[in-house]
Amino acid sequence: MKVSLKVWRQKNANAAGEFKTYASPELNPNMSFLEMLDVVNEELSNRGEDPIAFDHDCREGICGTCSLVIDGKPHGPHKGVATCQTYMRSFSNGDQIVIEPWRAKAFPIVKDLVCDRKSFDRIQQAGGFISVRTGSAPDANSIPVPKENADLAMDAAQCIGCGACVAACKNASAMLFVSAKVSHLGLMPQGQPERYKRVKAMVDQMDTEGFGACTVTGSCEAVCPKEISLDFIARMNRDYAVALIQGDPKQVVGGGAG
Amino acid sequence: MATLNSQIPAGPLSDKWEKHKFSSKLINPANKRKYKVIVVGAGLAGASASATLAELGYEVHNFVFHDSPRRAHSVAAQGGINAAKNYQNDGDSVHRLFYDTIKGGDYRAREANVHRLAEVSVNIIDQCAAQGVPFAREYGGLLDNRSFGGAQVSRTFYARGQTGQQLLLGAYSALNKMIGAGGVKSYTHSEMLDLVVVDGHAKGIIVRNLQTGEITRHSADAVVLATGGYGNVYNLSTYARGSNVTASWRAYKRGACFGNPCYTQIHPTCIPVSGDYQSKLTLMSESLRNDGRIWVPKRKEDCKKNPADIAEGDRDYYLERMYSAFGNLAPRDVASRAAKYVCDEGRGIGDTGLGVYLDFGDSIRRLGEGKVRERYGNLFSMYHEITNEDAYKTPMRIYPAVHYTMGGLWVDYNLMSNIPGLFVLGEANFSDHGANRLGASALMQGLSDGYFVLPSTITTYLANVKAGGRPATDRGEFKQAEEEVRNFTRRVTSNNGKRTPDSFHKQLGKIMWDYCGMARTETGLQKAIQLIGDLREEFRTNVKVLGEPDGLNQPLEKAGRVADFIELGELMCRDALMREESCGGHFREEYQYTPNDPEVQQGVVNTGDVKRRDDQFAFVAAWEYAGAPDKAPILNKEPLIYEEVKMSTRSYK
CATH class of the missing domain: 3.90.700.10 (Succinate dehydrogenase/fumarate reductase flavoprotein, catalytic domain)
Incomplete structure (x- = not known):
């Protein structure tokens, strides 16, 4: 099979970008989408043209590095998979495929199809953790976790941090991502002491980064490669509301005796 | 010749680690913040080490080539992590995990390291559970286990099919906590391209920012490599495409010995x-x-x-x-x-x-x-x-x-290489898995090294380093290392070659798989060494890298990594050729059990099973760079001395 690619090319963050069209060489339907790009790039290089820059790493749907909007859909035509797990058999001979980067203010474009997602890291640095010093943990089985909670926490924890939810959202909202992180920790008994402080810090950082507001259209859930549920957004909103009502904890000043 | 001292503490095997921790020097909290430690990599080993060192008060700078510290290939481990908790009451113990790992490694690992790994395994599960890692649980709320290859007990903890991601997110969250608190400075898109050695000690690195192309120098009191394995030398592997040997290889070329490079896991x-x-x-x-x-x-x-x-x-x-x-x-x-x-x-x-x-x-x-x-x-x-x-x-x-690659940079019991001040953790070192790694033991080793071993053993080096005495980056050693990095970039971008780095990588991978894969022979390995030598030469003259060195240039990144893989591939073949025995993942067709062997007749092993030669090859091969890629490397040997376990024929029948 052969396809034609309409690809976003942009030299760097400050340059203006444009679509360019390339004809693919002969392809095998069992190729992954990224392998198709490898083959196209090899041909471009051999012709002396700058190959298309795209992000990828594990190529098995878990590292969250790959990030293409394919025919208008983040991670391509299939539900519950990432771009790297999309195969050419999903397309037909002669198709034109449009490939774009994630587009969001908080994900500036670096080059071609590569964008910068450090804003996600900064949200997690603001509070996406349980404070436990190495070596201070009690025996693992001293904290039983009801299986239902552990399973639900795991549903949320599956998030691979790819940013497809942001790319799909008309407001470039990061609510699905942040709510998955907040819910994972908030559902575990270990996460209770910092539960409200955490949600507030993470949501505040999310807003600072320039992600948009959520209007619950559900486009994020539809494209999420791990099929993270919209329910987690409701869960986060509830925790956030409680955190606002509680207000910031009273600062304790002064040390102890001695 | 390099000086290799394994620094294994004296005393009974099960007391070594406790005694060693007590006898190691401490650094007082006010002094810790004066020491700067560079950690390269943020997989399980790198992230856990960075977070823990920062908690202890050291100034930590963490470097990853990824766009985020959450993407290292530890993330892809599916099955689980071993720990000798014996929650299943099925006869497990620290000693049994130790024994299974030594036997699984076909008696080519260090006893003392493996025993420590088994001891620490129980702490890892506690630590991860406390961080909120959503391990699989039974209906009573307690942790579930499953069994894994090479063991007859159920000691593997797991989180659906993505244990690696969940453990990594735990370590990443600990790292994030310390980045947020200012204890760790995080550098993303930052690839280490050289190690800087000053007066014989590892004192810094040269880094290229992959987004801007900027090359910078960083000095520190100690350098920690947690940069993973080198299986991508075969091109086709289960590794992430970005996984590479560059950090380890540049350290090798600066004098760090490479241990058992031919031990690969298929x-x-x-x-x-x-x-x-x-x-x-x-x-x-x-x-x-x-x-x-x-x-x-x-x-x-x-x-x-x-x-x-x-x-x-x-x-x-x-x-x-x-x-x-x-x-x-x-x-x-x-x-x-x-x-x-x-x-x-x-x-x-x-x-x-x-x-x-x-x-x-x-x-x-x-x-x-x-x-x-x-x-x-x-x-x-x-x-x-x-x-x-x-x-x-x-x-x-x-x-x-x-x-997976069991080989890696040689380290002593303190996880320090033969270059003082250079520590190597996780898959990047050679130490714990011998000639074959058991399932669910990689995650265990990465976290053991990062959370528990290095934070304790790094003081054996730092306590003898003057606080605040690290060299300035305008010293000649830094300038020269930077210049060498720039020279490589200039050379490959101005080369009038015809072939992409990818095409060289494919060709190398095929040679490695055909001659240094699941079955190896003397003639095959000799042929491979010659083919790789030719390939190295062709790469030098005929590689083509398009685009500018300033800014994101993926072919340029690839060129550096493939150049290193080519040299490594040759070393692997030399190691496999030297090791005239079969053990674990290293199978030399000349050394296998035949129907005439008594072990086969007694039913201990099958025809075709690996045949070790303990009398001649019970040693770690630590290869030392001889100064140029075309010069034969120098072989150093660290004898493997077994105090507790008897080296015997491995039987799974």
Whole structure:
């Protein structure tokens, strides 16, 4: 099979970008989408043209590095998979495929199809953790976790941090991502002491980064490669509301005796 | 010759670690903040080490080439993590985990390191559970376990099919906490391109920012490499495409010894290769072997038949037949080699004949499809995405693929290389898995090194370093290292070559797989050394890198990594050639059990099993760079002395 690619090319963050069209060489339907790009790039290089820059790493749907909007859909035509797990058999001979980067203010474009997602890291640095010093943990089985909670926490924890939810959202909202992180920790008994402080810090950082507001259209859930549920957004909103009502904890000043 | 002192503490094996911790010097809290430590990599080992060192008060600078510290390839581990908790009350203990690991490694690992790993394993699970890692649980709320290859107890903790991601997110969250608190400075898109050695000590690194192309110098009181394994030397592997040996290799070229480079793990359960465009092989978790049965047809004529049409009596469940005690849970090296044998006999299945069946039919009949879906659902859907086949209805097709490298930079008991001040953690070092790693032990080692071992042993070095005395980056050593990095960039971007780095990588991978893969011979390895030498020369003159060195340039990144892989490939072949024995993942066809051997006649091993030669090869091969890529490297030997376990013939029958 052969396809034609309409690809976003942009030299760097400050340059203006444009679509360019390339004809693919002969392809095998069992190729992954990224392998198709490898083959196209090899041909471009051999012709002396700058190959298309795209992000990828594990190529098995878990590292969250790959990030293409394919025919208008983040991670391509299939539900519950990432771009790297999309195969050419999903397309037909002669198709034109449009490939774009994630587009969001908080994900500036670096080059071609590569964008910068450090804003996600900064949200997690603001509070996406349980404070436990190495070596201070009690025996693992001293904290039983009801299986239902552990399973639900795991549903949320599956998030691979790819940013497809942001790319799909008309407001470039990061609510699905942040709510998955907040819910994972908030559902575990270990996460209770910092539960409200955490949600507030993470949501505040999310807003600072320039992600948009959520209007619950559900486009994020539809494209999420791990099929993270919209329910987690409701869960986060509830925790956030409680955190606002509680207000910031009273600062304790002064040390102890001695 | 390099000086190798393993620094193994004296005393009984089970007391060594406790005694060593007590006898190691401490650094007072006010002084710790005066020491700066560079950590390269943020997989399980790098992230856990960075977070823990920062908690202790050191100034930590963490570097990753990824766009985020959450993406290292630890993330992809599926099956689980071992720990000697004995929560199942099935006879597990620290000693048994130690013993299984030593035996699994085919008696080529250091006893003291492995015992420490087994001791620390229990703390890891506590630590991760406290961080909120959502391990699988039973209905009573307690932790669930499953069994894994090479063990007869259930000691593996897991989180669905993505244990690696969940443990990494735990370590990443600990790292984030310390980045947020200012204890760790995080550099993303930052690839280490050289190690700076000052007066014989590792004192800094040279880094290229992959987004801007900027090259910078960083000095520190100690440098920690946690940069993973080098399986991508084979091009096709289960590694992430970005995984590379560059950090380790540049350290090797600055004097760090490379230990046992030929010890590679070929994982038995991967999806077979489908075409030459392929960039990546996908692992199907070893945990599948708990409920899946591996077979091929007894007769060659049946290989192209639909598996459903092959009668039960015409199937050869060869692992169950050959290794009745462990059956489908035989260790990885054993299971991979057995798959190779049956395919070599012409009984392989699929279009290429390089495949065997992993069949869940029995389990689905016994447990019901629902239970199988609950245990392995995500793996079955991953298989479906790649092959377009439904493994609930027809058996999976699998074949071995390169998965892990047991070799790595040589380190002593303190995880310090022979360059003082350079520490190496996780898969990047050689220390704990001998010639074969057991399933679910990689995650254990990464976290053990990072959370518990290095934070304690780094003081053995730092306590003798003057606080605040690290060199300035305008010293000659830094300038020279930076200049060498710039020279390489200039050379490959201005070269008037014709071939892309990728095409060299493919060619190298094929040489390595053909001659230094699952079965190796003297003539094959000699041929490979010659082919790789030619390839190195062609790369120098004929590589083509387009685009500018300033800014994101993926072919340039690739060129540096492939250049290092080519040199490493040659070293691996030299190591495999030198090691005239078979052990674990290293199989020399000349050294295998034959029907005439008494061990075969007594039923201890099978014909074709690996034959070690302890009298001559019970040592760690630590290779030292001789100053130029075309000069033969120098072999240093660290003898392996077993105090506790008797080196014996490994039997899984």
